[in-house]
Amino acid sequence: MPGEFELISSITEGLSVGDDVVLPAGDDAAVLRPAGDIVVTTDLLVENVHFKRQWSPARAIGRKAIAVNVSDVESMGARPSAVVVALAFPRDLDRAWLDEFQEGVRAECAAAGVSLVGGDLSSAATVTVCVTALGNLEGRPAVTRGGARPGDVVAVCGRLGWSGGGLAVLQRGFGSPKDLVAEHQCPTVPYGQGVVAASAGATAMLDVSDGLLADLAHICESSGVTIDIDSSLIEIPDGVARVAAATGRPALGFVLAGGEDHALAATFPPSTALPAGWYRVGTVGAGDGHVVTVDAQPWEGTQGWDHFA
Numbered sequence: 682m683p684g685e686f687e688l689i690s691s692i693t694e695g696l697s698v699g700d701d702v703v704l705p706a707g708d709d710a711a712v713l714r715p716a717g718d719i720v721v722t723t724d725l726l727v728e729n730v731h732f733k734r735q736w737s738p739a740r741a742i743g744r745k746a747i748a749v750n751v752s753d754v755e756s757m758g759a760r761p762s763a764v765v766v767a768l769a770f771p772r773d774l775d776r777a778w779l780d781e782f783q784e785g786v787r788a789e790c791a792a793a794g795v796s797l798v799g800g801d802l803s804s805a806a807t808v809t810v811c812v813t814a815l816g817n818l819e820g821r822p823a824v825t826r827g828g829a830r831p832g833d834v835v836a837v838c839g840r841l842g843w844s845g846g847g848l849a850v851l852q853r854g855f856g857s858p859k860d861l862v863a864e865h866q867c868p869t870v871p872y873g874q875g876v877v878a879a880s881a882g883a884t885a886m887l888d889v890s891d892g893l894l895a896d897l898a899h900i901c902e903s904s905g906v907t908i909d910i911d912s913s914l915i916e917i918p919d920g921v922a923r924v925a926a927a928t929g930r931p932a933l934g935f936v937l938a939g940g941e942d943h944a945l946a947a948t949f950p951p952s953t954a955l956p957a958g959w960y961r962v963g964t965v966g967a968g969d970g971h972v973v974t975v976d977a978q979p980w981e982g983t984q985g986w987d988h989f990a
C-alpha cells in the first residue's frame with residue numbers, strides 16, 4: 682500500500698464537480714455555494730455490521746456507502762449535491778480492494794449526481810466508511826416525517842424486500858437469486874424521486890433503511906397519526922417468494938421489515954395522482970402515533986432492524 686498522501690492523490694485525481702462547488706477536495710475543507718437551503722446527513726457503514734468483505738465486492742461497498750447516504754437527502758425532497766467520504770481500513774488491505782472501492786464511490790456519485798468534495802483516511806482493524814451527504818432544497822420546503830394527515834395515501838417508490846432477501850441468501854452461504862444478492866450488496870436508490878414526490882405534494886417522506894414498518898412508525902410518531910398497510914397492495918417479488926419458501930420465513934416479512942431497501946416511502950393527500958413509479962401500500966389514519974398495522978392487525982414479527990435491540 683502506498684503512503685497516505687499518494688492514496689489521497691489517487692482518490693481525488695481528475696474528480697469533476699458540480700456547479701455548487703466553489704473549492705473542491707484538496708484544501709482543509711471544500712467550499713460550496715448552494716442556491717437554497719441545504720440538507721446534511723450522515724450514515725456509517727461498519728464491516729461485519731453493514732457489510733462483509735466476503736459477501737460484497739469492494740466496488741459494491743463503495744457504491745452502497747454513497748447510495749444509502751444520498752437516499753436520506755432524497756427523502757427530504759432535496760436535490761443531492763455533494764458528499765464527503767471518510768474511510769478507515771487495515772494497513773495490509775489489498776491496494777486493488779481500495780481501487781475498486783473508490784471506483785464504486787465514483788460510479789455511484791455519477792449515478793446520484795453528487796460531487797465528491799472531500800473525505801479522510803485512517804488505518805483501523807476493520808473497514809469503516811462514514812459518508813456525509815449534502816443536498817439543496819432549491820426553494821422548496823423540506824418534506825419531513827411530521828406532515829402526514831389522516832386520509833393521506835401511503836406510497837412507495839423503489840424495491841422492498843430484495844435486500845433483506847439477499848441478506849438471507851448470503852447468511853445461508855448461497856449466491857442466488859442473484860438479483861436479490863446484488864440489491865443487498867448495493868440498493869437501487871430511486872434517484873430524483875425525492876424531488877418528484879416533494880413537487881407532487883408529499884406531506885411526509887423518509888427512506889426505508891431499517892424496514893418499512895419500523896420506518897413508517899417514525900412518520901406515525903412525528904405526525905401524530907396511525908398507518909395501516911394493505912397487504913393486498915404489496916407485490917411479493919419472485920426472488921423473495923423463493924427465499925421465503927427456502928427459509929420457511931413469511932415472504933411478507935422480507936418486504937415489510939427486511940431493511941436496507943432504500944426505497945422512498947411518502948404520504949400524499951388522497952386527491953393526489955401518484956407520480957409515475959410510485960405505488961400505494963396503505964393509508965394514514967387518525968390516532969396518537971406509534972401504530973403501524975397490517976390489514977388492521979398488529980404485525981406479529983419484527984418491524985425492522987435495531988442496532989441495539
Ligand SMILES: Nc1ncnc2c1ncn2[C@@H]1O[C@H](COP(=O)(O)OP(=O)(O)O)[C@@H](O)[C@H]1O
Pocket residue numbers: 723724753890891
Ligand atoms: N450520534 C448522533 N448525534 C446526533 N444526532 C443523531 C445521532 N445519531 C442519529 N442522530 C439523528 O437521529 C435521527 C435518526 O437517525 P437514523 O435512524 O440513523 O436516521 P436514518 O435512518 O434516516 O439514517 C437523524 O436525524 C440523525 O441525524
Ligand SMILES: Cc1ncc(C[n+]2csc(CCOP(=O)(O)OP(=O)(O)O)c2C)c(N)n1
Pocket residue numbers: 724725729730731732733749848890891939940941986988
Ligand atoms: C453483515 C451484515 N449483517 C446484517 C446486515 C443487515 N443490516 C445491517 S444495518 C441494517 C439497517 C440499516 O442500517 P442503519 O445503520 O440503521 O441505517 P440508517 O437507518 O441509520 O440509515 C440492516 C438491515 C448487513 N447489512 N450486513
Ligand SMILES: [Mg+2]
Pocket residue numbers: 723724
Ligand atoms: Mg442514520
Ligand SMILES: [Mg+2]
Pocket residue numbers: 724749750753890
Ligand atoms: Mg440513513
Ligand SMILES: [Mg+2]
Pocket residue numbers: 752753756887888889890
Ligand atoms: Mg433515513
